[in-house]
Amino acid sequence: MPNIKSAKKRVLVTEKKSEQNKAIKSALKTSIKKFLAAVSAGDKETANALYPQTVSDIDSAVTKGILKKNNANNKKAKLAKKLAALNA
Secondary structure, three states, X not given: OXXXXXXXXXXXXXXXXXXXXXXHHHHHHHHHHHHHHHHHHOOHXXXXXXXXXXXXXXXXXXXXXXXXXXXXXXXXXXXXHHHHHHHO
């Protein structure tokens, strides 16, 4: 444990932000898994309903610094491709 007051504060802030980041990333993964489960089940209605929310979650993660922009675009493109294949 650090002795300097500012270093102690940094430890606390880092722990808090790590927990927040972990929660956001976990929710994002859950959202993606739900969408992929709907696609693999062949459920067009559910997949079409979940797609905008999933993309929104991905964009939200980018603005919060959890994902990089290119990584998010790659994920969104893959999801869009799966949705297009399901609707075709």
